[in-house]
Amino acid sequence: MSDIPAHYFHIALHSAKRKGLRPAAICKALNIDVAKLDDPTSTVTNQEFSNLWRYLWDAMDDEFLGFTQRPCKRGTFATACKLARRSTNFAHFFKEMTRFYTLVDSDIIMSLEAVDDKQALSVVNHAPSYDIQHFSIEYILFYWHRLSCWFSNQKIKPLYAEFAYPEPAHSEVYKLLFQCPIHFNRERNALIFNDNFKDLQPIRSRSELYDFLNSLPDDFLSIPGKDSSLETRIKILILKQSREHLKFPTLEQLADSLHMSRTSLGRKLAAENTSYRHLKELIRRDLTMDKLSRSNMNIADIAQLVGFSESASLNRAFKNWTGLTPQQFRGQKNSNAK
Template sequence: KTGIFPFMAHHVFHYKSLDKMLEQGISFYNLVTDDVQMKLVRAGDVAEFEFVFSHPEHDPKHFFLEFWLIIWHRFSSWLIDVKIPLTQVCFTHPKPNHSQEAKLLFSCRHSFNRPVVKFCFHTKYLDLPCVRTRKELTRFLRESPADLITIPGSGQSYKAQIRAILIHDESDILYCPSFETLALNLNMSAQTLRRRLKVEGTSYPAIKDEIRRDLAIDYLLMSNRNINYISTALGFSEPRSFTRAFKQWTGVSPSKFSRSKV
């Protein structure tokens, strides 16, 4: 149900501390949708943010699940202007093929085949105050997905630098310069950049594909933009090409994904 997250964010913004904001946000979501139920648990000095998804069969490759955890972790960190270090992330599914990519998203211990989906962090962060203004919140939500899918703490890997260049461009249309232009922006030859990306186990086409996937998921979840707009914004020649690519990425069509998610 697109538009719920921004509405929730504004709804909880008058609360002062992170724990109150999260509690109210969770209550709001649990009330307005059955697609995902959430719970914040304090276990000693460990805070456990739990998620139960009603229809995991609609997310066979677990991209929505990962994206939803990213949203809440990034948003929580943004509110208090502190990157909250996670101590553990638990998943109910078996270890996937893209588990190494997931380690970039969540730089902590990963556990699979667990009874509940959750991420854990120290409770001291719950007591920190929100330091953002409502004007900053409006800007944050407007500039999503850049602020939500940028991987924090990913260092100076060339993959991270390329993601930053492509995602943080001002245009609504995904910025995909030629490989030679990209190498020039990074102050090296195309041959050197290609070699360094190979060392990191990736390539420019693979990075662009990952960004298109992440942006597509964000557009479908966080906005009311239609398939035609999304396919154009992501650089596809026609909606059918985008639909085929999205189904390859996630296992479901964009329309089915949009209908079944919060």
């Protein structure tokens, strides 16, 4: 996903303000430009929103961020995932997830149910007056969709999404969130999948789950799972060829490796709404973040690895990518892992 739309940034901070937190102080603590508070069109980067989400989880001790009458204590989602992990298929997995949320007396009720010849992943907020803009409905469906993709290691595309309320002013972001046709004024709030969705298997190991939970919510801002896109093929190809440091072939060399012409490669990348230049930036960014999170390499060595001549150049680029310096990013990751 690209930058987070203004709506979600402002509504999350509005909920924090209702709970007695100060949005300006939060932005300052997270190195988010305070001027964005007065700009209704402002967006934040994925990393900034991820940091905000994590901050509010901790400050409120509420995974539903104040959008329900009864808070959902920090760790509820992780515990539910751990209990449901051994399920043999998604029908049982979501039954176990739903049962756990019912046991903890949650205002949010989720379910996977048959609708005609399809499967509906549904959510209801039994305290709607706490969420008149439907934030909880949107973000929980968003979360559970990505959870499904991650546990099955597949990119699962919904047939369509439906919502039991009129089309809101910010409806343009729904297709970005769910990447499928959207319908309003329906009977339920749900993502609709093919019937075989219920038969998909959670395949992730216990150790993978723990790593995944420790990284939340970072990994939910993109759809996890196997991906056969040209973008992914290029990333894999470049990383395989880059042992001691990143090596980017020319566009002609890359096209030749992929057995296509330069013109065809450019056209296919454009069809995926990207470019080779953009992909190189993403590869540098992702490799830097991975080394900062999962290794003890010093900043100078990481800079050399990803193609910068000095640490200062990496610092400037990383600040542009995430709003943080490499040291700040590593410090946050280490703090969250404790």
